[in-house]
Amino acid sequence: MTCFSPVGVVELLWDRGTILIEGDPPREALGFAVFDPRVKKYRCMAIHYSRLKRVLEEKGIPFEDRVMQPACSKVEAKVKPELRxxxxxxxxxxxxxxxxxxxxxxxxxxxxxxxxxxxxxxxxxxxxxxxxxxxxxxxxxxxxxxxxxxxxxxxxxxxxxxxxxxxxxxxxxxxxxxxxxxxxxxxxxxxxxxxxxxxxxxxxxxxxxxxxxxxxxxxxxxxxxxxxxxxxxxxxxxRVSEASGRYLAEFEVEVVKVRLGEEEEEEYRRLEKIYLEYIRRKNLKFKSPAEFRKLVMLSGRDPGARRALEAWVRMRSILFNSESKVNAVADILARHRGDKILIFTEYTSLARAVSERYLIPLITHDTSSEERRIVLEGFRTGVFRAIVTGKVLDEGIDVPDVNVVVILGGTSSRRQFIQRIGRALRLKPGKAKIYEVVTASTREVAASRRRRRDI
Structure with a gap:
C-alpha cells in the first residue's frame, strides 16, 4: 500500500542511510538529491538531512519530518563535568x-x-x-x-x-x-x-x-x-607547547643518535644511491607524504621507479630494525629503573626483538584481547614497569603515571609523534622524558628535527 503526503506537503523518510523525499523538492535541493526511478522519489544521503530541512524552511515549503527516531526523548546529566x-x-x-x-x-x-x-x-x-x-x-x-x-x-x-x-x-x-x-x-x-x-x-x-x-x-x-x-x-x-607545564606535564625530548652496523651501513648506502639517482634523474620532489604517491604510481609502469621504491622500502626496514636501536634501550632502562616506560617501534619485528632481549611484555596486533588486558592492567598496577608495542597503543591507553616514552625511529608522522609523547604528558609532579632513538647521518635526523619544531 502506498501512502501519499497531503497536497503541497513534502515528507522526509529514513531509508537505510538515505533520506527519501515524498513530493517535489525545491530546485535548490537538487544539487544533493537525485531521482530514484525504482521508487519514483528523490533521495539524498543522510548527511544532507539538515541542509535539506534548511532549504525547505527558507522556501516556506511545509514538510513532515519522519527521519529521526531518537533512542530517548532526553538525556540529562546527573552532574556536569567541571571544565578548565x-x-x-x-x-x-x-x-x-x-x-x-x-x-x-x-x-x-x-x-x-x-x-x-x-x-x-x-x-x-x-x-x-x-x-x-x-x-x-x-x-x-x-x-x-x-x-x-x-x-x-x-x-x-x-x-x-x-x-x-x-x-x-x-x-x-x-x-x-x-x-x-x-x-x-x-x-x-x-x-x-x-x-x-x-x-x-x-x-x-x-x-x-x-x-x-x-x-x-x-x-x-x-x-x-x-x-x-x-x-x-x-x-x-x-598545541602541546601551549599546555606543557600548566595543563600537561612538562617534558624534555632527548634525541639519541645511534649508528648502523657495518653491514647495515653498506647496504643502506647502496640502496640510497639507487633511490636518489632515480628521483634526481626524474626531478621528483616530495614536499609531503601525499606527493610520494608519484613514485608509487610510476612504479607500476617504470622498472626504474619500481627499483627505487623497493630500495626505499628496504632502507626504511634497515633503519627501523637496526640492532643498534635494540642496544640503545639498555641504557635508557638503566637510567629509569623506578619509572614507568612505554616503548614504541614502527615494526613488530623490532618490538619483538626488544621484548625478547629485555624480557619486557609485548603488545602487537596479534596479541589476544585477554593477554592485552592482562598486560595493560599489570602496567597500570606496577607489576610491569615497561611495555613495548608497535602502533597499536598510539591510541586507547590511559595510564596517567607513564613518565618515560621511548620512540625507536625518527620517521613517524607528526600525528604519531604527538600521540606517542602524549602517553607521558598527563599532569603530574616532575618532568616527563621523551627519548627519540634515530640513526645518525640519515633522513631520520632531519625528520626528528622538523617534528620537534612543530609541537
Whole structure:
C-alpha cells in the first residue's frame, strides 16, 4: 500500500542511510538529491538531512519530518563535568555551530569537553572510537555523569541505550540501523574518519550535531580536507607547547643518535644511491607524504621507479630494525629503573626483538584481547614497569603515571609523534622524558628535527 503526503506537503523518510523525499523538492535541493526511478522519489544521503530541512524552511515549503527516531526523548546529566577555562572556551566555540573539530593534545581533557557538550544538548549521542579499550574507557567516564544511560555496540556486545559507545568498525557496519537514533555524533580520534570506509559513518547518518576530537587532524594522504564536510571545520586548537607545564606535564625530548652496523651501513648506502639517482634523474620532489604517491604510481609502469621504491622500502626496514636501536634501550632502562616506560617501534619485528632481549611484555596486533588486558592492567598496577608495542597503543591507553616514552625511529608522522609523547604528558609532579632513538647521518635526523619544531 502506498501512502501519499497531503497536497503541497513534502515528507522526509529514513531509508537505510538515505533520506527519501515524498513530493517535489525545491530546485535548490537538487544539487544533493537525485531521482530514484525504482521508487519514483528523490533521495539524498543522510548527511544532507539538515541542509535539506534548511532549504525547505527558507522556501516556506511545509514538510513532515519522519527521519529521526531518537533512542530517548532526553538525556540529562546527573552532574556536569567541571571544565578548565580552555576546555570551556573549546566547548563554547563548538556550541556556536554545534558542528566542528576540537584539537587538543593527549591528556588535555578532550573527552570531558565532549561529555559537557552532550550534557548541554541533552540529546541521545553516539560516540565512535578506534579501539575496544577506548570503548570501555568512554563507557566508564560517561557512566559517571549519565548513570544507567550508557550502552556499548561492538563485537558480540550489542546494548543500545540513550548514549552509545561504538568502534569505527562497528559503526561502519551498523550506521544504517543506528543512524536515526542518535542526533549527536562524537568522533574520537577523528582523523580516522576520512578513510574510504569510515567516512560512510558520517555520510549515512542524519545527525545534525557533530563533534570531532583529535590531537592532530592532519593525514599524510590529505584526506583530512574532508572533515569540513563530514564533521565541520576546526573550531578550537591548542598545541602541546601551549599546555606543557600548566595543563600537561612538562617534558624534555632527548634525541639519541645511534649508528648502523657495518653491514647495515653498506647496504643502506647502496640502496640510497639507487633511490636518489632515480628521483634526481626524474626531478621528483616530495614536499609531503601525499606527493610520494608519484613514485608509487610510476612504479607500476617504470622498472626504474619500481627499483627505487623497493630500495626505499628496504632502507626504511634497515633503519627501523637496526640492532643498534635494540642496544640503545639498555641504557635508557638503566637510567629509569623506578619509572614507568612505554616503548614504541614502527615494526613488530623490532618490538619483538626488544621484548625478547629485555624480557619486557609485548603488545602487537596479534596479541589476544585477554593477554592485552592482562598486560595493560599489570602496567597500570606496577607489576610491569615497561611495555613495548608497535602502533597499536598510539591510541586507547590511559595510564596517567607513564613518565618515560621511548620512540625507536625518527620517521613517524607528526600525528604519531604527538600521540606517542602524549602517553607521558598527563599532569603530574616532575618532568616527563621523551627519548627519540634515530640513526645518525640519515633522513631520520632531519625528520626528528622538523617534528620537534612543530609541537
Amino acid at each position: 577555562h580552555y576546555q570551556r572556551e573549546a566547548l563554547e566555540a563548538w556550541l556556536r555551530y554545534r558542528r566542528g573539530v576540537i584539537v587538543m593534545p593527549t591528556g588535555a581533557g578532550k573527552t570531558f569537553v565532549a561529555i559537557a557538550a552532550i550534557a548541554e544538548l541533552s540529546t541521545p549521542a553516539m560516540v565512535v572510537v578506534p579501539t575496544v579499550e577506548l570503548v570501555e574507557q568512554w563507557r566508564r567516564r560517561l557512566s559517571r555523569y549519565f548513570p544507567g544511560k550508557v550502552g556499548a555496540w561492538y563485537g558480540e556486545e550489542k546494548e543500545e541505550n540513550c548514549l552509545l559507545v561504538t568502534t569505527y568498525d562497528s559503526a561502519y557496519l551498523s550506521v544504517e540501523a543506528l543512524g536515526p537514533k542518535y542526533p549527536f555524533l562524537v568522533f574520537d580520534e577523528v582523523h580516522h574518519l576520512p578513510s574510504e570506509s569510515y567516512r560512510q559513518i558520517a555520510e549515512l547518518s542524519p545527525a545534525p550535531y557533530r563533534l570531532g576530537l583529535t590531537a592532530t587532524p592532519e593525514r599524510s594522504d590529505n584526506l583530512h580536507a574532508l572533515l569540513d564536510e563530514l564533521v565541520g571545520p576546526v573550531v578550537y586548537e591548542m
